[in-house]
Amino acid sequence: MANANAPAAIQKKPAIEHTNPMAKTLLAKLDYDQLTNCMRCGFCLPACPTFRETGLEPESPRGRIALMKAVADGLMDPDQAFQDQMNHCLGCRACEPACPADVKYGQLIEQARDAIEDHAEHSAPIRGVRKLMFKGVFPHRNRLKWLGRSLALYQKSGLRAIARGAGIMKLFPKHLREMEQILPDASGKGVVERLGAVYPAKGEKIARVALFRGCIMDVMFADTNVNTVKLLSEAGFEVVIPETQVCCGALHAHSGEMDQARDLARVNVKAFRDAGIEYIVSNAGGCGALLVEYDHLLHGDPEYRELGEWFAPRVVDVSKLLVEKGRIPDFAEPAAAAASEPVTITYQDSCHLRNVMKSSTAPRELMNQVSGAHFCEMKDSDRCCGSAGIYNVTQPEMAGQILEHKMEHANATNARYLLTSNPGCLLQMKHGIEKHGAKDRMEAMHIVDYLYERIGEKDGR
Amino acid sequence: MLDAAITQRLRQIVGDRNFKDDRQSLVAHSYDGTPMLQSLPDGVIYPESTEQVSEIMKVLAEHRIPVVSRGSGSNLCGGTVPVQGGIVMVMHRMNRIVEVDMENLTATVQTGIITAEFTAHIESLGLFYPPDPSSMKISTIGGNIAECSGGLRGLKYGTTKDYVIGLEAVLASGEIVRTGGKLMKDVAGYDLTKLLVGSEGTLAIITEATLKLVPPPKSKKTMLAMYKDLYGAARTVSRIIEAKIIPATLEFMDNPTIRVVDDFANLGLPRDMEAILLIEQDGDPEAVERDIERIRAICEAEQADRIDVAENREQAEKLLTARRSAFTALARLRPTTILEDATVPRSRIADMVLRINEIARKYDVSIATFGHAGDGNLHPTATTDARDLEEVHRVEQAFEEIFEAAIELGGTITGEHGVGLVKAPFLEWKVGSAGIGLMKGIKQAFDPNNLLNPGKIFAKETRKRVVINRG
The missing domain is CATH 1.20.1050 (Glutathione S-transferase Yfyf (Class Pi); Chain A, domain 2)
Structure with missing residues (x-):
């Protein structure tokens, strides 16, 4: 329209000479256009799990963006509290579909963490573990396979029983001990x-x-x-x-x-x-x-x-x-025939599947097609379960609080199967069932495993 | 910076966790939903009871420290930006529904409750609380009361003020007052309840409210009418009212809005239309059918180019998408979105829209207009970039002229967003110097030391009125 000639005057980033080196990196890495696009309407607040848990503005997407912008604008230093706040975000991105202005929050939070990481002074053990996992393990197929075989050996050889029995696991923080218990059997064969x-x-x-x-x-x-x-x-x-x-x-x-x-x-x-x-x-x-x-x-x-x-x-x-x-096969719930009533199943959205890949109806459509199963929507199924990548390892307190609320809703469905579409969510749901749920009545499964096992006639391969 | 002895007393009242003065809390309470405003407070406090609010207020009064009480900070008039520092009091922890009285059809709530959570509860009981500001998913009842929020249902059901019948509030001195009650009639002295509704946090801190509830309508029907002639749409609005039909919703979108919405939502809207009306009627099913048929006839008589009546809820949702997408679609165009709420008598809507378009052209800025045609409450929305100071200046000039035009047409500078900081320089245009004097007298009586949300409503000086050039 009339503004074709206007934006020439716009300065992309503020011309501030930061004395704090991390502030300088943040200004360089943050997309200042995205910071400006946030109009602070607050529509993201009810979508944000950490805001809902705490009720504190800095724990909301609007708050975190305001903090990033304040650092970029030289209004505050990226102190430890700022860094902690950036890491407190689950990264579930539920704020993005709620945002009228289409602010790319996920990119902003990654840019902020990237800048923080550039200056991070991790303690030697943490630095070691980060380097080992991010550089030494995840990218390397063979090492992962080796790790898988070792883990399988640990689990199957009786070493796990020995470790647990000898109290070695007690050396680890409680939340890590709990996670170790629900790890599935690893395999060296992919x-x-x-x-x-x-x-x-x-x-x-x-x-x-x-x-x-x-x-x-x-x-x-x-x-x-x-x-x-x-x-x-x-x-x-x-x-x-x-x-x-x-x-x-x-x-x-x-x-x-x-x-x-x-x-x-x-x-x-x-x-x-x-x-x-x-x-x-x-x-x-x-x-x-x-x-x-x-x-x-x-x-x-x-x-x-x-x-x-x-x-x-x-x-x-x-x-x-x-x-x-696809040609969707016929799915049938075997337990239903025996019990002569449908088996209740429910679903926990994977935040990134829902909010980023924008796929929330397809899994539900599939679940609704299983004969003998009754799909029951869980309250707040679209809200993060607290797993959030490695969040439940790095931020156990908040993750635990979120999980507790999640399991209240899961238990209310009385579902036999709690399905999900992401390994992290699956582990967290298993953990939740162990801790707060109906261990004997509810089982967490990946939706693919659940569906494949319920195909009536399949090829025996 | 607050004196350590004072912060210590505040911490004692609310507990350590509920008073914050670290840098990130101050930054995160330095803004609200209004573009381009920021000012840091000295502390943030989260009370959980009226008694705590009262105790806090006594400390603040003793030391003459300003306080801005707020809910979610989603207002659009700069109403909760702490321009003079001091304390921001966040009411979120006071979010209890105290009582729903089924015999009197009233609800009593603490004011920090989120509006949508309140209405969901009320609806689950088979009752209805009509005010529906677009921000209701995050706004609080307290914020709605402070700004006297409107919404889409204003025409038929009125706005927040029509549903607030009793209040509990803490005065600047720390004293607690109660006004009104579960009473449909009450003329015992000045109506302090109505005075506090829309007082923007400048007269008292509202801690509890008694709200009137109504039975929900039994059915609802939705239709869309499109016009090549703006006046045809405007006449439709007037003729519907003349025919003594009060629709539940009567919403308007102008051509620039239609284009943006169509780009955004791919609805296949005809882009040569000058106006779209979204009309809804609710009530008893037969009455709804009858009204919708009569409205359809009026639309046809006024040369509507296309009329869509939804046959079911699904179709209705589709028709509603266009209007619901308006804000989102506009907000994505440019980094900064300035949404105003100039309001005119509903008979002057077409004149107002044409004036807005003329003014936008004159200042070479993009302004699209949508809004609540049924009650004359329009939302001229400018899309710009806060970093382009020269363009922002032109936008401000355009809005000044829009306010001027609204008043000239017998309207007002703000219909539902409030005066706050943004429209303070224009208030005198609407209420006159005697009106300002009277309002200042009221403020003085409530808050002699100017501690409650200082700097709002009253400007240091009134903007000089522009002489409109109709060249």
């Missing part, structure tokens, strides 16, 4: 080792798709990966699993290790580029949400920009692909 790199479609092929197998997913939840491939095959998809793919980089990005996240993204776009596929299928909302943003992540890299733009729009969650393109 999906490719079990099914091969290409798995044919059952019946007429609808499309050739690629599985994003994930790093932790393929060690701790290799069965779910196997079931994902088989479920896709049942629905008419040929599945390839490009072997050079690596960790998605989400945990790195959320923890302020943006450069490492970008390195991983570069490997992944190359790994999938030549696979001759139409879709890249994710079965973990947390991974998928970063994969769909590879275009943004690689935006500033002239060499990889185009590849990022090719990759991002092809990423799709397994439920959505099944509903929109």
Whole structure:
């Protein structure tokens, strides 16, 4: 309209000479346009789990953006309280769909953490663990496999029983001890080792798709990966699993290790580029949400920009692909026939699947198609469960508070199965059932495992 | 900075956790929903009872420290920006529903309760609290009372003031007063209840409210009418009222809004329309059917280009999308969105919209207008960029002229957002110098030391009126 000539006068960032080095980095890394786009209407407040738990403005998206802007504008120093506040955000991004102005909050919080991380003075052990996990383990397939085999050995050899019996686990903080108990059996054999790199479609092929197998997913939840491939095959998809793919980089990005996240993204776009596929299928909302943003992540890299733009729009969650393109098999709940009444199932949204990949109806559609099952919506199912990547490890107090409320709602559904679409959420739900729930009556499962096990007649492979 | 002895006393009243003066709390309470305003307080306090508010107020009065009481800080007039520092008092912890009286059809609540949570509870009991400001998901009942919030249902059901029948408030001295009660009739002295509604936190701190409830309507029907002629739409509004039909909703969007909304929501709206009216009627099913048919006939007589009547709830939701998307669609255009609420007698809506468009052209700024046509309450919305000072200046000039035009047409500078900081320089245009004098007298009587939300409503000086050039 009339303003075509106006923006020339706009200064992109304030011309402030920061004396604090972290403030300088924050000003450089934060997208000042996005900070300006927040009009402080407050519509994000009711969507934010940490605001709802505390009722404190700095614990809200509007508050956190105001703090970022205040640092960028030289109104405050990025002190320890500021850094803690940035890390207190779950990164669930429930504020984004609530925002009238479409502020990219998720990007802002990652930029802030990235800047903080550049100046972080971690204690030596924390520094060691961060380096070991982010650089030494997640990106390396072989080391992960080794870790998986070791963990499997630990769990199966009786070493775990010894460790627990000898009280070694007591050396760890309580929340970590609790998490150790609910870890699924690890496996050194991933999906490719079990099914091969290409798995044919059952019946007429609808499309050739690629599985994003994930790093932790393929060690701790290799069965779910196997079931994902088989479920896709049942629905008419040929599945390839490009072997050079690596960790998605989400945990790195959320923890302020943006450069490492970008390195991983570069490997992944190359790994999938030549696979001759139409879709890249994710079965973990947390991974998928970063994969769909590879275009943004690689935006500033002239060499990889185009590849990022090719990759991002092809990423799709397994439920959505099944509903929109697949031949959905008949699902039947075996327990229902015996009990002569439907089995109640409920669902916890993966925040990143819902808020970033924008897929919330597809999983529900699938659950509604299971004969003999009754889908009961849980109150606040769209709210974060407190898992949030590694949040339940780094911020146990807030995560515990959120989980307690979550389980009140879960218990109120009286569901036999509590389903979810992301490994982190699944572990948190298992943890919640152990701690606050009906251990004997409720079971947490990945939606893919639940569905695949309920296909009536399937190919025996 | 507050004296340590004072903060110590405040901490003693509310407990250590509920008084904060760390840097991040101060920054996070330095703004509200109004663009381009920021001012740091000296402390933030979260009381949990009227008694605590009273104790706090006594300390603040003794030391002459200003206080801004607020809910979620979502207002659009700068009403809760602590321009003179002091204490920001956040009422969120006082969020109890004290009582729902089914015999008298009243509810008594603490004022920090979120409006939508209150209405959800009321509706679960089969009752209805009509005021529905667009911010109700986050705004508090206390904030709604302080600003006398309106909403989409204002035409038929009135605004917040029509539902507040009793209040408990803490005065600047710390004394507690109760006004009104569960009474539909009460003429015992001046009506202090109505005086406090819309007083923007400048007369007292409202801690509890007794609200009138009504039975909910049995059914509802929704329709959309589109016009190539703005006056046709405006005449439709007048003729509906003339026909003695009071619709539950009678909303308006102008052409710039239609274009933006269509770009945003891909609704396939005809982009050559000058106006869209969204009309809803509620009540007994037969009466609703009859009214909707009569309204349809009026729309046809006034040359509506297209009329869509929803046959079911799903279709109704679709028709509502356009109007509901208006704010979101506009907010995404440019970084800064300035939403005003100039209001005119409903018979002058078309004149006002044309004047707004003329003024926007004159100052070369983007202003789209939507709003509550049924009660003449329009939302001319400018989209700009706070960093472009020269353009922002033109936007401000345009709004001055819009306020002027509204008053000239027999209207007002603000219909439902309040005066606050933003419209203080223009208040005298509306109420005159005698009116300002009287209001200042009232303020003086309530708050002689000017501690309650100072700097709001009354400007240091009134803006000189612009001479409108109709060249």
